[in-house]
Amino acid sequence: MPVWLGILLLAGGSSLVGADEIRVAVASNFVGAARVLADRFEAATEHSVVLASGSTGKHYAQILHGAPFQVFLAADERRPRRLDESGRAVEGSRVSYARGRLVLWSPSESLVDAEGRVLATRDFTYLAMANPRLAPYGKAAKQVLENRGLWEALEGRRVMGENIAQTFQFVRTGNAPLGFVALSQLEAPGRSVGGSRWLVPEALHEPIEQQAVLLVDEPAPRAFLEFVTGNQGQVILRDHGYEVP
CATH class of the missing domain: 3.40.190.10 (Periplasmic binding protein-like II)
Structure with missing residues (x-):
């Protein structure tokens, strides 16, 4: 089947x-x-x-x-x-x-700053993102890292989800301390999602x-x-x- x-x-x-x-x-x-x-x-x-x-x-x-x-x-x-x-x-x-809007999010209240500088400090073990070959939000996340000059530097820390839903679960369950997710996953009505976030400027990736x-x-x-x-x-x-x- x-x-x-x-x-x-x-x-x-x-x-x-x-x-x-x-x-x-x-x-x-x-x-x-x-x-x-x-x-x-x-x-x-x-x-x-x-x-x-x-x-x-x-x-x-x-x-x-x-x-x-x-x-x-x-x-x-x-x-x-x-x-x-x-x-x-x-x-x-x-x-x-x-x-859609891309967000760098962590359940930790203090890990992600308002400008995403944590990516350059590399003060984390793993970074979750959707597979850029399959998921448009993953493609956007890759473009952000490339624009920041961090794609190759973070090669050993990237954890790929097949889609953005799996990526969100990686972060929510603690398998990765932070990750690129969709804003819609954090702002759905009736859902209270805390932590810290960086709303990624659209200038860093294709719309x-x-x-x-x-x-x-x-x-x-x-x-x-x-x-x-x-x-x-x-x-x-x-x-x-x-x-x-």
Whole structure:
């Protein structure tokens, strides 16, 4: 059984078809907001939403190999653009739905300073970050370290998560004392996350522009994507630490 099929079976039961079941591939950084969006959408419509979270790079590969997703909420613009240009996405459906922010975070109240100087002092054992080949937030973290002249210097201290969710867990559980995470992971409604942080200036990395595409031209998936990008969806995104177009 393909991995993506197992994920969908676990997430949504045995039924993988049905006009009112919307199968969504969602980037790991966005899954918290996506759950809220799905709940609100389901409450307002007759449709159900099945979410499968993972790195944008892994979802992209699954889509290329035939995974039956109907909507792709990515953490970058590159993969949706490729799907659009190759004809695998519904023409005209590609849209920017959020802009993410990168944060250097530690559960320790004193480890991370407001300008991220701790990276240069190397006063830590390990630095967690998402895999830059798979995760856009990992790519941004690599660019920050390169701009600071620290990428090679910290080679032995970098701990790679497959996605930003795994990276957050590395830091939260103490396997790494600090790491690059998504602002949305620290500012979700109802979540109290202490510690110390550095909100990374966007000048240090390429913008984390998150785009979405439809993978099928059907009314229910289209309605969900319109909800995500509409007024109600934008309020939810702001509440989760995202900037909106």
